[in-house]
Amino acid sequence: MEQAMKQSETWEPKILAFLCNWCSYAGADLAGVSRLQYPPNIRVIRIPCSGRMNPAFIVAALRNGVDGVLVSGCHPGDCHYLSGNYFARRKFTVFKSLLEYMGIEEGRVHFSWVSAAEGEKFSQVVSEVTEKVKALGPAKNYVREKIEVC
Amino acid sequence: MEKIAEQIRSEASRLLEKGEVELVVGFRKGSIPMVSRPWLARTPQEAKELHWDGFCNLNLANYLTKRKGKVAVVAKGCDSRSLVLHIQEHQISREQVVVVGVPCNGMLDRRKLQQAAGRGKEILEVEETDGSVQLRGRDLQISLPREEALQQCCSICEHRNPVVKDLLVGQEVAEQKSERFKEVLEIEAKKAQERWEVFRQVLSTCIRCYACRNACPHCYCPECFVDCSRPQWVGKSQDPEDVFTFHLFRAFHMAGRCTDCGSCERACPMGIPVRLLTRKLEKEIKERWGYEVGTSLEGVPPLATYQPDDPQDFIL
Numbered sequence: 097m098e099q100a101m102k103q104s105e106t107w108e109p110k111i112l113a114f115l116c117n118w119c120s121y122a123g124a125d126l127a128g129v130s131r132l133q134y135p136p137n138i139r140v141i142r143i144p145c146s147g148r149m150n151p152a153f154i155v156a157a158l159r160n161g162v163d164g165v166l167v168s169g170c171h172p173g174d175c176h177y178l179s180g181n182y183f184a185r186r187k188f189t190v191f192k193s194l195l196e197y198m199g200i201e202e203g204r205v206h207f208s209w210v211s212a213a214e215g216e217k218f219s220q221v222v223s224e225v226t227e228k229v230k231a232l233g234p235a236k237n238y239v240r241e242k243i244e245v246c
Numbered sequence: 247m248e249k250i251a252e253q254i255r256s257e258a259s260r261l262l263e264k265g266e267v268e269l270v271v272g273f274r275k276g277s278i279p280m281v282s283r284p285w286l287a288r289t290p291q292e293a294k295e296l297h298w299d300g301f302c303n304l305n306l307a308n309y310l311t312k313r314k315g316k317v318a319v320v321a322k323g324c325d326s327r328s329l330v331l332h333i334q335e336h337q338i339s340r341e342q343v344v345v346v347g348v349p350c351n352g353m354l355d356r357r358k359l360q361q362a363a364g365r366g367k368e369i370l371e372v373e374e375t376d377g378s379v380q381l382r383g384r385d386l387q388i389s390l391p392r393e394e395a396l397q398q399c400c401s402i403c404e405h406r407n408p409v410v411k412d413l414l415v416g417q418e419v420a421e422q423k424s425e426r427f428k429e430v431l432e433i434e435a436k437k438a439q440e441r442w443e444v445f446r447q448v449l450s451t452c453i454r455c456y457a458c459r460n461a462c463p464h465c466y467c468p469e470c471f472v473d474c475s476r477p478q479w480v481g482k483s484q485d486p487e488d489v490f491t492f493h494l495f496r497a498f499h500m501a502g503r504c505t506d507c508g509s510c511e512r513a514c515p516m517g518i519p520v521r522l523l524t525r526k527l528e529k530e531i532k533e534r535w536g537y538e539v540g541t542s543l544e545g546v547p548p549l550a551t552y553q554p555d556d557p558q559d560f561i562l
Contacts, residue, residue, distance in 0.1 A: 151498060152471070152479045159487055172554060182552035185561070190501045190530055190549065192560060197434065197526050198494060199442025208562035221562050237442050240487050 109163035109229040113138045113222075114153060116146045118176040119211045120168035126215030134219035135226040138166065145169065147180025151191045154205055161239045164204050164229035168221070171209040181209070200238065203228040247374055250348060251298035253415045254320055257346055258293035261318050267344055271309045272320035273302040279369055280356045284309060296320075300374050303353035303397065305507045307463040311337045319343060320415075322350035324399075324507035326408035327540030328463045331503055334540075334547060337466065340410075347411030349419040351392070352400030354379065357517070362390050399508030399521065402426050409541055427529045429522060445490065451516040452489045454482075458520050459496060461513035464503050471495055497523035502531050502548040505540045 115121040121142050127134065143149055146169025154165050167188065175181040188207050196202050206228070208221045258270040274285030275297045282301045286309065287293040298320075306319050307328030317338075321329060326345060332338050354372075363369050363381050371382040380389045393401065402424040408414075433444055456472065459465045471479045472492060480495065481488040497520075504524040511521050531537050534557065537548045 152495065155491055155494065156477075156479065159491065172558070179552065182554065182556070183549075185556055185558055186549050186552055189534065189557070189560070190527060191498060193530050194494065194498055194501070194523070194527060196438065197441065198445050198490070198523070199438055199440075201438045206562060207560060224562065237439075238487060238490070240485070 107234060109137050109226060109234070110161070111138045111164040111166060111222075111225060111229055112157045112162045113140045113166040113168065114143050114146075114149055115140055115210075116148075116169040116176075116181075117142055117144050119170035119174060120146075120208075120218070122212035123168075123210040123214050123218040126212065127218045128215075130215045132215055132219040134222040137226045137229075138222055145175065145177050145180035146184040147175070147177065149184055149187075151187065154191070154195075158200065158204065158235065158238050159240055161235070163232075163235045164206070164225060166206045166208065166221070166225050168208045168210050168218075171211055174211060201232050203232050204235065247299050250416045251296065254298055254346060254348070255293055255296045257413055257415065258287060258296055258318065258320075259290040261344060262287065262290045262293055267316045267318040269313075269315070270296070270318040270320070270346075271306050272296045272346075273298060273304075273306075275299075276301070280354075280359065280372055298348065300354040300372070300379070300392075301356070303508070303512060305461075305463040305509045307332055308461075308509075310343070311463075311466045313338055313342070316342055316344070318346055320346045320348055321408050321411070322348055322353075323403060323405040323408055324350075324505055326410050327405060327505040328507060330410060330540035330543055331464060331505065331547070333543060334545070340543065344413070345408065345411045347408030347414045349407045349414070349416055350400075350403075351406065351419055352396040352403065354392075354395045355397040358395050358397075362388065362395070397508055397512065399506055399511065403506075405541065410543065427525060429519075430526050430529055433522065434526075445493075446486060448518060448522065449489050449493055450486070452484070452493070452518055453516060454484055454489065454492065455515060457513040457515060458510035458518075461509040462500070463507065463509060464500065464505075465496075467499075471499075493520065493523060496520075497527060500524045501527045502537065502550075503539060504528055 115124055149167050157165050169181045192205060206225045210218045261267045270287040270293055272285050273282040274295045276283045280301055282299060284304055285295055305328055306325045310332055333340050363386055367383055367386045369381050369383050373380040377392050378389050379392055379395050406421055407418050433441055480491040531548050535548045
């Protein structure tokens with residue numbers, strides 16, 4: 097049923113966005129307050145810092161049927177905790193390449209820097225990510241058939 | 247080989263007699279052919295059991311994690327690199343360890359030898375001479391070149407001499423240059439879906455025994471992510487998704503920490519080439535930050551540090 101829905105023409109991707117509390121979340125807020133238009137495909141989860149982002153979150157999201165993931169934090173040098181995003185950047189570099197090496201399509205997982213003043217950029221990033229994930233189609237490979245009951 | 251073993255024994259006895267160390271971690275002859283087992287000698291008497299041959303392939307850094315007191319360790323190239331990482335990660339301090347370095351010509355692969363002997367043939371004795379290996383058993387007497395019998399990780403190893411050492415046993419050997427990332431490059435050249443299929447195939451036989459994790463000298467978290475139940479990062483089943491997740495994270499936890507000693511692959515009862523993943527990370531880290539794990543005590547592991555101008559071409 098779900099599979100059939102996904103393949104129908106009205107399919108819209110589900111994208112999970114992990115936004116850092118201090119910049120990107122406020123950036124998303126600004127985009128909303130400024131009435132900027134962006135695709136309604138993202139679901140936002142607020143994290144304290146992009147450095148808090150555990151790659152396991154990305155994998156858990158993909159495994160449970162999300163079509164794309166966006167992780168966004170403060171620009172380098174602007175981290176509220178001074179260096180969280182610098183460490184995150186190294187971690188993401190390696191993790192993204194491993195993920196793609198193992199066969200997750202390029203374009204499922206995205207990273208961005210969006211500051212609290214960049215409502216405009218936030219809407220652009222979301223549009224771009226949504227477009228790329230749409231082009232890839234529904235995630236099939238890594239999705240569990242049945243979602244485990246916790 | 248016997249000469250090296252003799253020197254290891256005499257150095258070990260000397261260190262123990264003088265009381266310079268409480269313990270010598272080395273190898274002892276195994277009770278079956280083609281296996282040498284780790285040996286923790288605490289007295290000069292016990293040090294007489296120490297042994298050295300082409301099957302001393304275990305990574306002895308495994309026995310040093312969080313050890314108290316002074317310890318001597320017999321270290322090949324890979325053991326010494328793992329030891330460096332242990333020191334960098336504060337699992338043991340440099341002052342605590344006396345490194346008895348042994349230059350290594352590569353260790354022999356038990357599976358390859360068995361294959362050379364043929365099915366159903368039992369190898370009872372293995373003798374190593376310069377450049378060749380003789381296998382003996384009932385109705386069995388063959389000789390093959392040593393290079394052909396090496397473990398894959400040894401045949402592409404670029405650090406055969408110990409990188410840190412207090413004593414050196416035997417002669418330093420010539421380092422080799424090799425195509426370290428041949429298989430990785432082959433996989434990289436494929437399309438995403440093909441790569442997915444490759445790993446689905448490679449990992450399909452995994453029985454989730456965690457031998458690769460247990461054998462790894464750098465897996466020493468008090469609680470492993472696979473044992474974690476709240477939140478449960480990876481399911482306990484043998485479903486392809488769970489197996490994929492396990493291998494993905496096991497490899498990722500090795501990012502910037504793997505010395506490619508081959509312990510994981512050797513321990514795998516199903517013969518899964520798990521080093522395909524860790525070698526990809528090794529390549530990535532070498533290309534991006536020019537870092538080689540465990541080659542010097544001064545460096546900081548790449549994921550434990552940063553540069554303000556790190557490349558970020560993939561970030562929107």
